[in-house]
Amino acid sequence: MSDAFIVSNGCGGEATAQVALVLEQHGRRSRAVETVAALAADPVFLGARRRAVILLAREASAETEAELVAFIEGPGRGTATIYVADSLAAATYKRLLRGGGEWLTREALRRELPEALRRIESGFAEEDAPAGAVITAFLPAKGGVGNTMLAAECGFAAAHRSAKAGGRVAVIDLNVQSAALADRLDLEARLDFSEILGRPERLDARLAEIFAAHHDSGLDVYASASRALVFEEVNGRALFALIDRLSQLYAAVHVDLPALRFSWTETLLAGADAVVATGTSDVPALRRLTEDAAMLDRLGVDRKRTVFVVNRCDTTLLGGVARRAEIERALPGREILMIRRDEALATEAADLGRPILEFAPKKPLGRDVRALADRLATTAPAATPPGVRADAA
Ligand SMILES: Nc1ncnc2c1ncn2[C@@H]1O[C@H](COP(=O)(O)OP(=O)(O)OP(=O)(O)O)[C@@H](O)[C@H]1O
Numbered sequence: 001m002s003d004a005f006i007v008s009n010g011c012g013g014e015a016t017a018q019v020a021l022v023l024e025q026h027g028r029r030s031r032a033v034e035t036v037a038a039l040a041a042d043p044v045f046l047g048a049r050r051r052a053v054i055l056l057a058r059e060a061s062a063e064t065e066a067e068l069v070a071f072i073e074g075p076g077r078g079t080a081t082i083y084v085a086d087s088l089a090a091a092t093y094k095r096l097l098r099g100g101g102e103w104l105t106r107e108a109l110r111r112e113l114p115e116a117l118r119r120i121e122s123g124f125a126e127e128d129a130p131a132g133a134v135i136t137a138f139l140p141a142k143g144g145v146g147n148t149m150l151a152a153e154c155g156f157a158a159a160h161r162s163a164k165a166g167g168r169v170a171v172i173d174l175n176v177q178s179a180a181l182a183d184r185l186d187l188e189a190r191l192d193f194s195e196i197l198g199r200p201e202r203l204d205a206r207l208a209e210i211f212a213a214h215h216d217s218g219l220d221v222y223a224s225a226s227r228a229l230v231f232e233e234v235n236g237r238a239l240f241a242l243i244d245r246l247s248q249l250y251a252a253v254h255v256d257l258p259a260l261r262f263s264w265t266e267t268l269l270a271g272a273d274a275v276v277a278t279g280t281s282d283v284p285a286l287r288r289l290t291e292d293a294a295m296l297d298r299l300g301v302d303r304k305r306t307v308f309v310v311n312r313c314d315t316t317l318l319g320g321v322a323r324r325a326e327i328e329r330a331l332p333g334r335e336i337l338m339i340r341r342d343e344a345l346a347t348e349a350a351d352l353g354r355p356i357l358e359f360a361p362k363k364p365l366g367r368d369v370r371a372l373a374d375r376l377a378t379t380a381p382a383a384t385p386p387g388v389r390a391d392a393a
């Protein structure tokens, strides 16, 4: 099923609410924006894989039709667009159909919208039948919470599991100046962002192979080889091209996000199949986790596909987690996993360049990490395979 967006175009709240109601009656959630320009900049829209847009025309005029054409042939490419207006020029109608869209009159809207959406969605099913990789984003609430360690461990576990099923797993380290993830697995970072920044379409399977660092477990790590790379140079277009490419080559792609947020961060999160939001149990980190929970809701990320991980938890004398009540209060109604602190073991793993799950899976920290990896294994591919990520800025 696609994500539905309503562009109200000055038609007023009532018209918009009516469309939203029809959608809701058919079990569809929708998101309304005022203009096509606002839609084209909306991170939820940019991150959505299959998108249906219901574009209301305030009046049937050449100007609104020009806007429609600019949309379906520009930012709305690959989007199922339903144009609602009382009349439409034949030439515009043809272009709308060519782009996979539909036209409805206002009068027919209520009656025919569900059927039009169904038609559009059956078209999607034919187009992108081969499912892409499951994309899991690891989002740190702040620096140093263990995001990279968890992404590396979960990548290792997923590679192990996938190898049996014949699939491959990749981790992309987006901390482009540190290559910490490659270090954690004692690998040499090989990704050269500068090769793809200007022309992401260059990134074919061969180039991807050159950029991958192979771990014994079968995990492929994509980490920037150059510490001189300036972060602002990593643009959304290149990044989504990389992720799209890798999602065709792998069964699962994990993304280790940096603590700093960028213009593309929300788009990436909105398009991910699963989000692991990581933090620690101190007050500032919990506050950030609460904020991130609100952000993920705003982006429409399904709560069932989001896990909050509170790492480096202290244990009480009885073996329980210290500050459990504070943690649960900060994240009401959320799925939370708590992971114990074990400085000695974490340091040993970093020094050895080996995953904890490989050499100390039975230690308490190893067991906690395993619980997270097992939880992620239950994230099936979203019902909507990847399609339209690469055009985000
Ligand atoms: N449960 C834990 N107990 C003790 N130490 C831990 C634990 N988890 C991670 N660490 C340690 O915390 C440090 C930071 O971990 P890591 O680099 O994974 O964090 P990060 O969130 O990716 O940080 P950065 O903001 O630098 O990217 C590392 O030295 C790591 O070994």
Ligand SMILES: [Mg+2]
Residues within 6 Å of the ligand: 147, 148, 149, 175, 180
């Ligand atoms: Mg990190």
